[in-house]
Amino acid sequence: MLITDDFLPVPVPESLNATYLVPMAGLPKVGTKTAVRHLTGRLAEPVHALARQMLDSPLMSVDTRPIHEFPELPPDLLTAFGATEAQLSRLAAATHLVVVQAEYRPGWPPAHEWAARAVAAAVADAAGGDVVDVFGLQFLDPATALRSLPDEQGRIRLVDWVLVPYSSGTDGLWFTTKGLRRFGLLELQAQGVPDHLTRAWGAVMTGTARRLLRAWTDGLAGEELPAFVQLPVLATVTGGDIAVAYGNPEQHGATAPVLLRLELDPATDPEADSFLNLRPPTGYSGPDGRYYAAACGTLFTGIAPDVRYTRSGDAMSQAVATARAALGEIRARFLAGALPPETQLVVKYGLPGEDGPEYVWAGVTSWTTPEQIEGASASDAHTDPAVRIGSAVVVEATDIVDWAVLDGTGVREGGWTQAVLDAGERPAPPV
Template identity: 75%
Template sequence: MLITDDFLPVPVPETLSATYLVPTSTVPGTTPAQAVAALAGRLSGPVHDLARQMLDSPLMTVDTRPVSEFPHLPPDLLTAFGATEEQLGRLAAATDLVVVQATYRPGWPPAHEWAARTVAAAMAEVVGGDLVDVFGLQFLDPATALRSLPDDEGRMRLVDWVLVPYSSDEEGLWFTTKGLRRFGLLELQAQGVPAHLTRAWGAVMTGTARRLLRTWVDGLTDEEVPAFVQLPVLTAVTGHDIAVAYGNPERHDATGPALLRLELDPATDPEADSFLSLRPPSGHDGPAGRYFAAVCATVFAAAQSDVRYARPGDAMARAVATARSGLPKIRERFLDGGLPAEAQLVVKYGLPTEEGPEFVWAGVTDWSTTDRIHGVSASDAAADPTIRIGEPVVIDTCDVVDWALLDGTGVVEGGWTQAVLDGGNHP
């Protein structure tokens, strides 16, 4: 294998395994094969066939064991990853666990995961309960688990398999992925992410995971499992990567690309995980957080710099009037926590220039007073050198001409003036 400064050799594990649990207080009266057969027509043919083949092979085991024989599952971590009180209650009351385990070689398809999740979902339906993804420490109801499996063309949403938790440290937010190890790849991490980028950076991490996973799988196509796969040190991520990872490829143009540098951070503790760290490219001046803000602005079209001047006309006037009439309501939703999950509020406001106002976007961080908005610039302004990506800004509400809600795939609400500038159709 040729080693260069342009690529990072990442070790490949010999085998991968998946474990799912189904808590129950009654011994199932249906065999796993019968339960999987009952799923015919409810999931793709290839996955259905894969599950049945794995069940008939030594690569999968399905056992019912007393709860006392299995390591304790921490309820605090299960809660952190979305477990409800009802699910935790059923787990606490369970006397037995249906344990589904599968192993497979690294590569595509990830047969161990797809087959084990299928069988566990089938058994959960039999006992009228949920399944626990041990890798992700996450409860799944059977319907959700089955929806996460790929369709007839092998397409799946990466967000159903890879989570992006974060926590605070002295430098800002620390993001990691949890799920790439299912496929043999090291998890990603990023440190020093500004707090106002919580939702946007989570989407960038997911899109980057999707891009790297494709490269990883391409390196595992040989019949023999290699010792290493080379990943590019400079990795590009686009809005399309994010949209595909969220299962909405039609909702985002191929914006970007934005570059991120990969760096291997090996664990010093043999019990801890190693990471692939996302950092700014070499030679970047300034804190990493500012570069991360620039990446978010690049991959989200609605947050890009808009150095186009609003042309007069009825369409633009109506767009501004519509946006401004909605400001009181969107402020109320922002303050009350009534925005959609994973949505970020951005506003568009005008900066005076000799040619007319230059319009830029900013992410809203505080709107406690009606006439003043505190935020963080989502773009560099041409007219004002003090307004730079990632820098704090204070905006008079009277200067706002538009607002939008963004999620990991683009604009989900608002953006009326942008639609006019872009030529017509509302986003």
């Protein structure tokens, strides 16, 4: 094995396992094979065939057990990963669990995950119940589980398989991935992320996971399973990686690439997991958080797409007024093609929400009339499920609170509200 400063050797496990549960009140009334046959026409045939083949092989087992024989599922963690009260109530009322387990070698396709999830979804669909993904500690209704499986071309959305939880740390937010181990790869982590980049950095982590997973599975493509796969120490991530990971490859234009350095963070506890740290490239001298903010600006043609303002202080009010006063001039430059080369114009605007407006960024694609802008969203919105990264949006000029001209390094002009946030003058929370 060649070890250089350019590559990081990551160990390859001998085999991988997937476990899915279907809680039931009583015993199943429909056989597993019958339930899987009922998926005909609802599941891409390559995956349907894979599920049937593995069900008939020693690589998969399906057992029905009294629920008390299985370790208790922690309701607090299930809730943290999205479980509803109805799902938790059905789990509490269950007397039995159908346990679907599958094993396969690392590589692509991840047959153990695809087949086990398909079979568990079939059983849950026949029983009108839920699927519990044990790896992710996540409830899935059968329809959601089936939608997450590959289409006829073998394509998936990585966000359906890899979660990005985060928590507060001493110097910012601590992000990790939860799902790369399904494929044999170490999970990612990043620390010191500015707290106003919550959603943007989660998307960056997902895009990075997609890029590294591709390199990982390419390294496992041979007939013989290697002991290590050498991943590049410098991972190159683009907006396209993020768009593909979210299942929207056609909705995202090209962006400048962002470099992230991989560092192995080995676990000191044999029961704990090792991680791959994401850091700025060697030679970057500023705080990590500043690099992460610049990376988000490059990848999303906007900065802090998730920021919400519930009150405006004097500095923020002045920033908004300054941006609005210059809208006519920046529109004229945009229409005249007078913006600097290799730059993009973005605007920040408000979406209505129960707790006040949510402010998101969008790249400007057309500004025919002064009153209305056509663009592409730079982020997923909390308040409007139709506003997703790369989706087409129409912005009323009266809703704009800021604009910026961006190049490959970040904000070149404008961005007054972000400057207020970066200076720490954030609006107070509502009383």
